[in-house]
Amino acid sequence: MAPPLASQIEFTLFAPNINSVSLIGSFSAWQGIPMRKFNDGQWRLNVSLEDGEYEYAFRLQPIVIEKRKNGKKEPVQLNKFQDVIDPYAMKVNLSKNVGVVTIKNGMKIIDEYEWKYDNEAVNFPQNKDLVIYELYIGDFTEKGTFQAAIDKLDYLVILGINCISLLPIAEDGEEHSWGYAIRHFFCIRSAYGTSEDLKHFVDECHHRRIRVIFDAICNHAQGECPLYQIDPTPYFYWNQIHHPEHPEEHWGPEFNYEKIEAEEDKWTRDVKPAVQFMSDLLRYYIEEFHIDGLRFDAAKQIDNYDVLRYFDRFAKEIIKTKFNSKPFYTIAELIPATDSVTKPHGPLDSVWRNISHQLVKQLKNKDDFNLKSLETLLRPIGVGRDEQYETGERFIIYLSSHDNDRMLRVVRGEESNDNLLDETLWRQVKLAITLLFTATGVPMVYMGDEIGMANEIGKEDKTTRVNKLDWSLITRQPNCSLLELIQSLIRLRHHSAAIRSDNLNVFHADVERQVLAYERWSSENEDDRVVVIANFSKNEYKGYKVINWHMVGRWEQVLGTSYIQVATTHLILNLSAHEGIVFMYKSK
Incomplete structure (x- = not known):
């Protein structure tokens, strides 16, 4: 039997301010393999891997935010190396603090699920x-x-x-x-x-x-998010929180999107890393x-x-x-x-x-x-x-x-x-x-x-x-x-x-007794009509008169089995305390 074929698998990390990055993993006996930095701020490395599942991480000297005696915050690169999970890892092992990558047919995959019902999307509700x-x-x-x-x-x-x-x-x-x-x-x-x-x-x-x-x-992340652990400055507001006037609404490091610009329908691609990540x-x-x-x-x-x-x-x-x-x-x-x-x-x-x-x-x-x-x-x-x-x-x-x-x-x-x-x-x-x-x-x-x-x-x-x-x-x-x-x-x-339409008209408003009635109707079908009568009060009303009824005919009570016949522009009915009654028009 021929040995399994290995493929070149690319690993990347955007970290423009970091001086040195190595890839470590189960495929290298956890020994660092130096990565190469490109002009776009990406670190890249191709590794020859057979199909299978591998654990990996990036080894680097992270940048942290330190507060000086004068109160100012500054980014500082640490002297010690740390192992950090890939921010784009689709699987992680939390106990080992490593990412997991799966190779199938020479490509990275997340899983092998086969969709069964994609063709049914054409019937989805609007x-x-x-x-x-x-x-x-x-x-x-x-x-x-x-x-x-x-x-x-x-x-x-x-x-x-x-x-x-x-x-x-x-x-x-x-x-x-x-x-x-x-x-x-x-x-x-x-x-x-x-x-x-x-x-x-x-x-x-x-x-x-x-x-x-x-x-x-898209607003914030956890402090232990790899993006923040590696270098917060490209992705987050780091010198102060985004809205210092509302500290109670600060739930973690906040993404900084400020460089994106709109010009009518043309969108610039000179965007912040946070925009690209999201x-x-x-x-x-x-x-x-x-x-x-x-x-x-x-x-x-x-x-x-x-x-x-x-x-x-x-x-x-x-x-x-x-x-x-x-x-x-x-x-x-x-x-x-x-x-x-x-x-x-x-x-x-x-x-x-x-x-x-x-x-x-x-x-x-x-x-x-x-x-x-x-x-x-x-x-x-x-x-x-x-x-x-x-x-x-x-x-x-x-x-x-x-x-x-x-x-x-x-x-x-x-x-x-x-x-x-x-x-x-x-x-x-x-x-x-x-x-x-x-x-x-x-x-x-x-x-x-x-x-x-x-x-x-x-x-x-x-x-x-x-x-x-x-x-x-x-x-x-x-x-x-x-x-x-x-x-x-x-x-x-x-x-x-x-x-489901946008048509709604309040046709009866009894402020003293706190009773309201409104009608819903379809613009495409005049017989598609619904009337709602709402008693907001704690009082029961016998023989209550709802005026300005629009459509005479037979109406069905939606939340029951009864019908009413409306022959004039008003309806007399009994209303319980805090009751909502819904009628649907059936026929003339």
Whole structure:
């Protein structure tokens, strides 16, 4: 048998300020092989390797930031050599502090996964038609792995979810955490599984027509990130934090994107190394894992619309050339939400928009019942408003997320000690949910809220606290009734173009009694109409009269089985306290 053939495998490291770099690895008995520095700041070396798996690292004298007696910070190269993991390593061995490279057929590979359902992307829902489920792999199942999550995908299909927004999936070296302080950007978090497991998860989502959005952590890194360990100066703000006026928003070394420039549609390639690194990462996410969108964490702290616009166009170009222009969604996490970050004038497709604060005020205090605020909450589209989004596709509305308390606690209020099983609270929650799914915008639910999880996220330890999703709640009351409500409302969204449109008109506003009614309709089909009647008060009203009803005919109550016949411009009905009733037009 002929001996295995070896191939020339290139190793590279961008480190323009480092004086000497050697490659060490299992292929060299951990003896250093000097690398050569080129004019572009890259260190390169070709090594003859047979197919197989090898451990490796870079040996160098790193540059660190030291603070002088005068208070100034300066970069200083250490005299001692250190071994550092490749910032582009796609696999790592954390216990050995080394990267792992796999060679197959003379090339570096990440894995050998074969995609099964790529051809189904042509049937993916468009951005405006999404119902998003924010999912944290670590707590979604007891095992906290990609494979275990696959077993629960059919539950999401039954619920009506057609998009999953994943919390970060890159390696941070922690046993259990949200993952927003990344150490190894190109390495999949080992606690969740392998890169093949993640691809299998995405593939199975696509098979069920569920799109997958990745969290892009482009604002900051962990202090133990190899980029920072080797030399922070090309990549990060190192002499001071990016926003010294907000030290509470500093979560680690912050990437410096300041050299990128926009000139209409022409983009310069004289960019900062941070831009190149993140561009490579986004390409890796899209091409390797076939994702369908990106959520840019901490867009406010990045504070650079030019670079966000570049990332959006860069990602969309890959989607166009590699994935036949399938639907793709770019989203900003920016608090408070603003239409300025969204298209047509802003850089991204959409922004997270938390409506809980406004809504809870209206639910809790009669004096805070404000028609203008409610109209803005329901439809912040067009001129003449504080927020002027182009369409409902430009904002994602939600009541809670991984970063704030559970929906039940949000609606109850931070200062309240009311029983979380209180009937009034559950009525208020159900009304809030009804408004969430019938307002304009793309709705999002944080995992577990659909079954009424009420655990505290915590304060100091909220990013590392174990809060497993309690699947037993599905069979309990009032939890299962909440699940049925959300399922019915999602089914309505999928069935009715009126709910997914930008059309919303408040036609009845009774400020004294805190009752509101609004209509949704489709511009393509005048018979596709939905009316929502919302009683924000704690009072029950018998024989309540809703005026200015637009369309006479037969209407079906969506959350029940009853029908009503509207023969005039008003409707008389009974309203329970904190009740939301949804009607769908059936016929004349």
